[in-house]
Amino acid sequence: MPQYDYDLFVLGAGSGGTRASRVAAAHGARVAVAEEYRVGGTCVIRGCVPKKLLVYGAHFAEDLRDAQHFGWDVPSPCSFSWQRLRDNVLKEVDRINGAYTQTLETHKVDIIPQRAVVTGPNSVRLADGTEKTAERILVAVGAHPAIPECPGHEHGITSNEAFHLDAVPKRILIAGAGYIANEFAGIFHQFGAHVILANRSQEILRGYDAQIRDRLLQISMMKGIEFKFDAAFQGIEKLEDGCLKVSLANHDPVIVDCVMFATGRRPNTEGLGLESAGVELDEMGAIKVGDDNRSTCPSIYAIGDVTNRIQLTPVAIREGQAFADTVYGGKPTTVDYECVPAAVFSHPPLAGVGLTEAQARRKLGSVKVYSSDFRPMKNVLAGRNERALYKMVCDGDTGRVVGIHMIGPDVPEIIQACAVAVKAGLTKADFDATVALHPSMAEELVLMR
Incomplete structure (x- = not known):
């Protein structure tokens, strides 16, 4: 029986790697995670968390202008300090980074603040030259922004x-x-x-x-x-x-x-040594994996953006949980990639879940589309002509809701509940039978024609 330094060695302490490490350790595995930058990964350190905080800050520009229509005396123009917002956002990033780190330490996961590269099916080399061995290796190194090859x-x-x-x-x-x-x-x-x-x-x-x-x-x-x-x-x-x-x-x-x-973003596989273990990549440089997150090397697994399946934090977390439960928890689990909700935190935001109208027509043939195109009440009083649009895409034969798509204030908060309905296979009749909550924007979901 070979003796290894660890049961599991994880490359990358982002959302997926952190979840897999914590859950595997909770199941009793000896776990180490190597992270060359900061615990938390793209989402926490330089992605969705700080970006969403900037989005909140940006919304005040319109909210302060609108406030005057609601009786508030607001100086015009208002002053804004980018430096203050930036520094406050970075402080919050530090706090979450600390929380992630503490969670790993509480579960007795060894955190190694170095880059690690694969040197074989059961071995990695750290930046300081140290070799570590593990029965299994999990690659969760994420992706990086792609830069066009142009002069300058x-x-x-x-x-x-x-x-x-x-x-x-x-x-x-x-x-x-x-x-x-x-x-x-x-x-x-x-x-x-x-x-x-x-x-x-x-x-x-x-x-x-x-x-x-x-x-x-x-x-x-x-x-x-x-x-x-x-x-x-x-x-x-x-x-x-x-x-x-x-x-x-x-x-x-x-x-x-x-x-x-x-x-776009590209998987962080360059220079990772994966070829030394026979791990195959696709044309985008992503690690090829099966439903069990296992690569073409039986002892090496991969989750998250480095696999380029769906590059979303909650998906990486689900994959990390499924890996740890399957391998160390005795609870075989696979991730269902159907009906994954997504949002764009634009101004205004948009969100969707399930099939778009075009996808539904290609897949189902018979489709019925219901919509509501309206001015949110707040926009009316504020004198803003901006209109929201909600769409419901249904199977024309059964009435089953196969997609919901929307743009307007707060739609990312609304789409989460919609995702439950689409995932559950509810019909347009189920929505119609639900009493509206008035006055709200969300009530349009049960009033569409």
């Missing part, structure tokens, strides 16, 4: 650096049109920047329902965010005054103070 790309930043800027840029060009690009476009716009979104294709938020993303595009343009489509990057030149000259295909060059790349 080194002058741009990514979402990683956006949380540490000295000041809000007066003019910023954001490359990309996914959720990160649209979220930061809304953030920087509300903080007073002129925002240009440049995308190499003709659509934003590919994968979301077409009507919902079109509504976001209309509202964003109405707010003053500028969009450039079919605009592949050709190069960035730093001028003598420090400004950046950006050359785009099919468009005139633009001069900005900051360029931010939000052009």
Whole structure:
């Protein structure tokens, strides 16, 4: 019987790696986790948590203007301190980082603050040259922002650096049109920047329902965010005054103070030594795994963004839990990837769960779509013409709700309950039979026609 240093060695202490480590240790395994940066990973340190706090801060720009219509005397213009918000956000990141660390320590997980690379099916090498062995290895190293290969790309930043800027840029060009690009476009716009979104294709938020993303595009343009489509990057030149000259295909060059790349994320597998253990990668560099999270090497597993299945924190956490329960808890578990809700914390936010209308028509053929297009009560009194849109996509034969998609205030909070309904297979008749909660925006879910 081979003797190993650990039962489980985890690479990466992000959301998935932390959950897997904690639960495996609770099941009695001897666990170590190596993290080269900070415990908490992308979500806690430089992703959804600090970004959502910036989103909250950005919403005050409109809320303070609207407050005057509700009887509040608000100075105009209001002053805003980016430095104060930034520093408060980073303090909260430190607090959560400490909480994650304490949780691992409480469960007697060895935290190794170094990079680790795989050297074989049961071994890893730390940055200081130390070798560690384990019966099983779990790779949970996440992903990193992709940067276009164009001249001058080194002058741009990514979402990683956006949380540490000295000041809000007066003019910023954001490359990309996914959720990160649209979220930061809304953030920087509300903080007073002129925002240009440049995308190499003709659509934003590919994968979301077409009507919902079109509504976001209309509202964003109405707010003053500028969009450039079919605009592949050709190069960035730093001028003598420090400004950046950006050359785009099919468009005139633009001069900005900051360029931010939000052009997707790539799994962190480069230089990880996975080939030494026969771990196969796909064309994107993601680790190939089965339903049990096992790679092509029987002793090496992978979860989270490094597998590029669904790059969402709650999914990584579910995968970490399933791995630990299956391998160490005697409770075989697989993750169900159907009906995973998603939201974009844009201004206004959008959210969806299940099939889009286009996906439903391709898959089911017979589809019925119900919708509600309305001005939220708050917007009416505030004199804001911004309209919300809710859509319900149903199987035309059975009435089963197969997708719900929405844009408007607070829809990420509403979609979670919708996800339960879609997952449970409820029908349009079930929604219709439910009494509305009035006055609320959510009541539109049971009033759609």
